Amino acid sequence: xxxxxxxxxxxxxxxxxxxxxxxxxxxxxxxxxxxxxxxxxxxxxxxxxxxxxxxxxxxxxxxxxxxxxxxxxxxxxxxxxxxxxxxxxxxxxxxxxxxxxxxxxxxxxxxxxxxxxxxxxxxxxxxxxxxxxxxxxxxxxxxxxxxxxxxxxxxxxxxxxxxxxxxxxxxxxxxxxxxxxxxxxxxxxxxxxxxxxxxxxxxxxxxxxxxxxxxxxxxxxxxxxxxxxxxxxxxxxxxxxxxxxxxxxxxxxxxxxxxxxxxxxxxxxxxxxxxxxxxxxxx
Amino acid sequence: xxxxxxxxxxxxxxxxxxxxxxxxxxxxxxxxxxxxxxxxxxxxxxxxxxxxxxxxxxxxxxxxxxxxxxxxxxxxxxxxxxxxxxxxxxxxxxxxxxxxxxxxxxxxxxxxxxxxxxxxxxxxxxxxxxxxxxxxxxxxxxxxxxxxxxxxxxxxxxxxxxxxxxxxxxxxxxxxxxxxxxxxxxxxxxxxxxxxxxxxxxxxxxxxxxxxxxxxxxxxxxxxxxxxxxxxxxxxxxxxxxxxxxxxxxxxxxxxxxxxxxxxxxxxxxxxxxxxxxxxxxxxxxxxxxxxxxxxxxxxxxxxxxxxxxxxxxxxxxxxxxxxxxxxxxxxxxxxxxxxxxxxxxxxxxxxxxxxxxxxxxxxxxxxxxxxxxxxxxxxxxxxxxxxxxxxxxxxxxx
Numbered sequence: 001x002x003x004x005x006x007x008x009x010x011x012x013x014x015x016x017x018x019x020x021x022x023x024x025x026x027x028x029x030x031x032x033x034x035x036x037x038x039x040x041x042x043x044x045x046x047x048x049x050x051x052x053x054x055x056x057x058x059x060x061x062x063x064x065x066x067x068x069x070x071x072x073x074x075x076x077x078x079x080x081x082x083x084x085x086x087x088x089x090x091x092x093x094x095x096x097x098x099x100x101x102x103x104x105x106x107x108x109x110x111x112x113x114x115x116x117x118x119x120x121x122x123x124x125x126x127x128x129x130x131x132x133x134x135x136x137x138x139x140x141x142x143x144x145x146x147x148x149x150x151x152x153x154x155x156x157x158x159x160x161x162x163x164x165x166x167x168x169x170x171x172x173x174x175x176x177x178x179x180x181x182x183x184x185x186x187x188x189x190x191x192x193x194x195x196x197x198x199x200x201x202x203x204x205x206x207x208x209x210x211x212x213x214x215x216x217x218x219x220x221x222x223x224x225x226x227x228x229x230x231x232x233x234x235x236x237x238x239x240x241x242x243x244x245x246x247x248x249x250x251x252x253x254x255x256x257x258x259x260x261x262x263x264x265x266x267x268x269x270x271x272x273x274x275x276x277x278x279x280x281x282x283x
Numbered sequence: 284x285x286x287x288x289x290x291x292x293x294x295x296x297x298x299x300x301x302x303x304x305x306x307x308x309x310x311x312x313x314x315x316x317x318x319x320x321x322x323x324x325x326x327x328x329x330x331x332x333x334x335x336x337x338x339x340x341x342x343x344x345x346x347x348x349x350x351x352x353x354x355x356x357x358x359x360x361x362x363x364x365x366x367x368x369x370x371x372x373x374x375x376x377x378x379x380x381x382x383x384x385x386x387x388x389x390x391x392x393x394x395x396x397x398x399x400x401x402x403x404x405x406x407x408x409x410x411x412x413x414x415x416x417x418x419x420x421x422x423x424x425x426x427x428x429x430x431x432x433x434x435x436x437x438x439x440x441x442x443x444x445x446x447x448x449x450x451x452x453x454x455x456x457x458x459x460x461x462x463x464x465x466x467x468x469x470x471x472x473x474x475x476x477x478x479x480x481x482x483x484x485x486x487x488x489x490x491x492x493x494x495x496x497x498x499x500x501x502x503x504x505x506x507x508x509x510x511x512x513x514x515x516x517x518x519x520x521x522x523x524x525x526x527x528x529x530x531x532x533x534x535x536x537x538x539x540x541x542x543x544x545x546x547x548x549x550x551x552x553x554x555x556x557x558x559x560x561x562x563x564x565x566x567x568x569x570x571x572x573x574x575x576x577x578x579x580x581x582x583x584x585x586x587x588x589x590x591x592x593x594x595x596x597x598x599x600x601x602x603x604x605x606x607x608x609x610x611x612x613x614x615x616x617x618x619x620x621x622x623x624x625x626x627x628x629x630x631x632x633x634x635x636x637x638x639x640x641x642x643x644x645x646x647x648x649x650x651x652x653x654x655x656x657x658x659x660x661x662x663x664x665x666x667x668x669x670x671x672x673x674x675x676x677x678x679x680x681x682x
Contacts, residue, residue: 023321024328030313031306031329038334080493084500088507177332178300184334 015044015051016196021183025052028181034122034140034162036177039185042230045165048185049121052161059114061160062121063107065128071135074106078149099150108139109154117158126166133176140179188231190217200235201242211252212238219263225272229263237262288347289330295343297336303329319348488513520552520586522632524566526595528559535640538664539594542638560599561621561655562628579624583631590676591628591635594664597655598641604651625658634676640664 025048028035037045053060063074083102086092094101105113111120125133139145140162144155164180166172188196190213197209216234229237240259241247247258257277264270285307292299307329316322323344331340488511495510523546525539526532532539546553556566556577566582568575604621629635637659639652646652646661655661662672 020324023315023324027310027313027315027325027328030315031310033306035328036332080497081491084497084507088505174298174332178302180332181328182332183328184337 015047015054016192016199017048017051018192021048021185024181024183029161031181032159034164034180036164036166036172036180036182037185038166038182040187040228040230041167042232043185043187044231045185046121046123049119049123049163049165052163053119056119056161058117058119058161060119060121061107061111061114062123064123065125065132067127067129069128069132071132071139072106074108075139075145076106076109076147076154077104078102078147079104100152103147103150109145111160112143112145112154112156114157114160118160120160120162122162122164124167125164126172130173133173137175137179190214193217193231193234196231197235197238201238204238204242205249207249208238208241211249212241215252215257216263219257219273222273222276225264225269227264227266227269233263233265285326288326288343291343291347292330292340295339297331297339297343299330303332490514519550520589521546521550522554522556522582522585522589522591524556524558524562524591524593526560526593527557527570528572532596532640535596535664538640542594542664558595560595561597561604561651562593562624563619563621564624579627582628585631587632588634589632591632592638592672592676593628593635593659594638594640596641597637597639597652597661598649599651601650601654604654622654622658625655629658635659636672636675637661638664638668638672643668 025035037048039045049062050060052058065074078099079102083096083099086094087096090096108120108122111118143159144153146153193213193216194209197204197213201209212234216229216237220228222228237259240262244258251258255277260274260277261270264273289299289304307326310316310325310329316325326344327337327340331337490512492510492512495512496508499508499510500506523543525543527536527539543555547555556568557570557572558566559572562579565576565578567573568577607620637655639646639661641649641652641663642665643663646656652661660675662668662675
């Protein structure tokens with residue numbers, strides 16, 4: 001929003017933002033273009049949208065994309081069954097001949113028709129068919145959509161801040177990419193990770209943090225692991241370590257790694273990790 | 284402004300569009316970009332749409348704004364190959380010298396850079412004239428070699444650097460990892476194979492068909508009649524035949540394993556068979572290819588709509604494919620050359636494909652790959668290849 005330079009994104013209480021990403025978010029907001037975020041799971045793609053909403057004081061609307069989803073579902077729903085029911089029994093106060101009374105806004109529709117500017121998070125768009133992206137092009141371009149049943153066009157009242165996330169390594173369709181700004185969030189380096197942990201556990205013991213982060217990055221580097229532990233796993237793991245009264249940070253540097261199951265969720269990965277840990281090969 | 288930058292990006296193979304370039308100028312107008320490092324991030328997020336090109340972008344940026352040396356991007360692949368050669372050379376100079384037919388002494392006087400140039404020149408020569416054979420070129424090319432550390436003199440990387448942070452960042456080339464195509468994982472296979480489905484209504488009628496319900500209700504004059512449909516289920520039949528024999532498939536075992544795991548979880552009606560190099564009399568149900576042979580004639584009785592996917596590197600001695608008694612196993616003597624058997628399979632199943640873990644760029648160097656490609660449409664075992672394969676398998680027309 002160039003006319004209001006005071007609205008810019010600087011970070012939020014539970015989210016550690018690097019400068020690069022902040023600049024990109026601000027540029028995308030200024031250009032009113034959707035921002036497409038890619039990156040490994042656990043790099044905070046989804047969290048970013050929450051942080052923007054919190055920071056700018058805008059309501060957040062989340063569209064969790066599912067594999068079977070059609071774009072229309074995200075825009076609006078025409079509740080035919082209720083209408084049918086009303087027409088049969090006629091015991092509701094809705095006017096059966098007014099189709100609009102049976103139109104419910106989907107998540108995108110809600111963001112478009114909201115009374116104030118919102119943050120719209122379209123999460124994991126790669127889950128849906130490519131048709132979904134293609135259909136969305138027009139909507140993003142025109143910032144409006146048609147409700148076919150009542151032949152009405154719904155324009156945006158306030159252009160939402162749109163964040164799109166994708167997990168897949170595969171690229172999205174070219175025309176779609178053309179309408180987005182793009183950023184790839186790299187996995188945080190240890191320095192960044194310490195900051196993130198600090199945000200989540202302000203009172204954390206520095207010895208615990210050091211050894212936990214070190215062990216974590218070593219475990220991440222194990223070969224042949226399908227799902228490498230990410231930030232979420234690390235935070236849960238530290239929570240577990242702190243809850244265990246018998247645990248001392250020194251154990252980690254001695255090669256004793258408790259609660260491996262918090263870090264590795266796939267049984268093969270778990271076996272792989274625990275065998276390495278047991279053989280003390282980690283250190 | 285920055286037109287040169289834009290065109291250098293384009294020439295370096297980063298797909299940039301004029302629209303994005305205009306958007307960049309719109310961004311410049313907002314006044315949000317006040318420094319080179321802000322320009323670096325903004326331009327990247329607007330112009331570059333995939334992390335695969337971040338590394339290229341970094342290089343071009345460093346080149347444009349700090350005069351760093353731009354690597355010969357056209358010969359990038361050649362570059363990697365030449366590096367492979369260099370590595371080989373350092374490990375075993377004599378063998379290399381013999382293979383190339385040059386004097387070891389003479390080469391030893393060259394610096395690593397000169398050596399690289401020399402190898403590159405040799406490789407360029409070869410591209411035109413030399414086909415098949417020399418394995419060490421192929422295998423050498425795939426080994427990822429770092430920039431420095433294998434010669435006491437070290438290698439120059441990156442070029443000039445100045446005290447500008449964005450340029451420094453660009454010179455760091457943090458995104459190098461992403462520019463290589465990553466290993467194939469189950470989740471990525473899922474992505475590619477998702478469309479490989481053949482939905483047929485099955486099971487109990489428990490889904491409300493709204494359209495039909497409305498229609499029937501209207502017909503009944505408002506008396507509600509709810510119409511139920513059966514659920515759609517995937518009824519696709521797939522035969523997966525895997526080449527699991529011999530050392531030539533070894534480098535790809537992991538990849539094929541992933542594909543197999545995925546397929547087993549995904550398809551209800553999946554039959555897996557094994558073979559070695561190519562198909563003769565039978566395919567085997569057991570991975571050791573010993574106990575449970577299934578004769579090809581039996582396969583011809585399967586539903587012809589079944590999708591047949593053969594997975595293998597299709598690399599073998601030509602006689603294994605063409606000769607009547609070609610099999611390297613003594614017990615496999617059918618009297619038909621393997622070529623005929625493959626044709627039989629291709630005729631039986633309309634939708635049969637060959638999935639090859641060998642990168643497509645190297646297919647032309649192996650004779651048997653070319654021959655098999657004439658029989659089956661061949662696809663590379665990569666995300667893009669899998670996608671093309673699915674498109675082919677699901678297309679209506681027969682090829």
